[in-house]
Amino acid sequence: MPSLDDCVNEKIAERKAKNEARTLSVTDRRDFPFVIRNGKRLISFACNDYLGLSNHPEVIAAARDAAARYGAGAGASRLIGGNHPLYAELEHALAAWKGMQAALVFGSGYMANLGIISALVEEGDLILADKLAHACMIDGARLSGAKLLRFAHNDPNHAADLLEKHRGTYRNCLMLTESVFSMDGDLGAIEELSALANRHDAWLLVDDAHGLGLLNEGKGGSNSKGIELSMGTLSKALGSYGGYVCASRAVIDYLISASRPQIFTTGLPPAAIGAALASLAVIRREPERGEMALARARQFTDTLGMRSADSAIIPVMVGEAAKALEASRALEEQGIWAPAIRPPTVPPGTARLRFSFSAVHTEDQVQQAAMLAKTIIQK
Numbered sequence: 104m105p106s107l108d109d110c111v112n113e114k115i116a117e118r119k120a121k122n123e124a125r126t127l128s129v130t131d132r133r134d135f136p137f138v139i140r141n142g143k144r145l146i147s148f149a150c151n152d153y154l155g156l157s158n159h160p161e162v163i164a165a166a167r168d169a170a171a172r173y174g175a176g177a178g179a180s181r182l183i184g185g186n187h188p189l190y191a192e193l194e195h196a197l198a199a200w201k202g203m204q205a206a207l208v209f210g211s212g213y214m215a216n217l218g219i220i221s222a223l224v225e226e227g228d229l230i231l232a233d234k235l236a237h238a239c240m241i242d243g244a245r246l247s248g249a250k251l252l253r254f255a256h257n258d259p260n261h262a263a264d265l266l267e268k269h270r271g272t273y274r275n276c277l278m279l280t281e282s283v284f285s286m287d288g289d290l291g292a293i294e295e296l297s298a299l300a301n302r303h304d305a306w307l308l309v310d311d312a313h314g315l316g317l318l319n320e321g322k323g324g325s326n327s328k329g330i331e332l333s334m335g336t337l338s339k340a341l342g343s344y345g346g347y348v349c350a351s352r353a354v355i356d357y358l359i360s361a362s363r364p365q366i367f368t369t370g371l372p373p374a375a376i377g378a379a380l381a382s383l384a385v386i387r388r389e390p391e392r393g394e395m396a397l398a399r400a401r402q403f404t405d406t407l408g409m410r411s412a413d414s415a416i417i418p419v420m421v422g423e424a425a426k427a428l429e430a431s432r433a434l435e436e437q438g439i440w441a442p443a444i445r446p447p448t449v450p451p452g453t454a455r456l457r458f459s460f461s462a463v464h465t466e467d468q469v470q471q472a473a474m475l476a477k478t479i480i481q482k
């Protein structure tokens with residue numbers, strides 16, 4: 104019988120053979136957009152810190168203050184005693200910002216999707232998910248026990264076909280998409296899917312992880328009428344940690360009672376909530392930060408002659424995983440950190456470099472990255 108180590112070593116070897124093994128590198132990002140990675144100072148295009156708020160003095164001060172007032176940890180799950188006063192403040196602020204009745208904060212965006220989806224649908228229900236929907240939506244769908252079908256990426260016609268064919272067989276139906284797709288940077292067909300959901304008596308959950316703080320003067324990409332469920336994260340543009348969902352008061356009340364990834368986990372550290380609150384205040388006061396990040400992304404696509412950026416995420420397609428790794432290493436040698444995104448995160452043959460732009464990148468830094476990316480594309 105193979106030992107545990109033999110067993111995992113074999114699995115790692117399989118991944119290495121396909122260039123799909125992963126390793127951790129120590130990364131110090133206190134001077135973002137500069138990072139020190141493996142001892143080398145690089146300009147990072149790898150972070151989701153779109154507005155540079157993870158290092159903003161007001162945000163850090165708010166985190167410190169929250170820890171000083173309420174402690175380093177929440178001490179218990181929210182239902183049992185870990186619901187420190189900053190939670191209600193943040194949930195009010197998020198609901199108001201998104202123009203919805205109520206909000207619920209989760210341990211992370213990943214846990215929010217697990218918790219929302221698995222509480223709202225179950226065996227006998229149907230889930231229709233965009234083919235490129237984030238892994239945590241798919242994991243939530245699996246956890247729910249509902250039947251999961253995927254529609255072609257951003258293809259409402261395919262979603263309509265699936266609804267016509269299958270909707271009648273199931274009790275409830277939940278549709279899943281993103282406002283900005285995390286590996287491609289394109290915008291979800293929210294209006295069309297929302298209309299479709301109305302027509303077929305389905306609910307639509309929009310993941311706004313990469314829209315909040317950037318699109319619509321910072322309000323995000325899931326505020327059109329008729330969207331009942333809008334989730335996102337505190338960890339990207341807000342520069343902190345945690346997840347949330349905005350919905351009706353009734354839905355939020357139900358999730359508090361029914362969502363296992365909310366019930367069976369400790370509350371977030373007060374510092375994380377305090378930081379997110381301060382970030383929202385900065386975004387309300389300075390909505391132009393999101394537009395700056397988008398302008399940097401457009402500068403990059405314009406320089407490369409690519410389709411103009413819709414979001415702060417720009418993939419530069421390479422193809423094979425080995426080539427993407429090589430391209431990423433070549434950039435690293437020139438002082439630019441842009442990660443190779445490989446299968447199974449993206450479909451086979453579509454490995455890419457992913458560039459994420461931030462309001463704190465300078466035009467010169469973006470120009471430097473674009474010129475180096477150009478040499479890679481031409482190879």
Ligand SMILES: *Cc1c(COP(=O)(O)O)cnc(C)c1O
Nearest residue numbers: 211212213237285312336338345
């Ligand atoms: C990052 C991300 C999440 C997860 O959010 P975390 O707070 O980091 O767990 C969910 N959905 C999408 C689309 C994401 O990109």
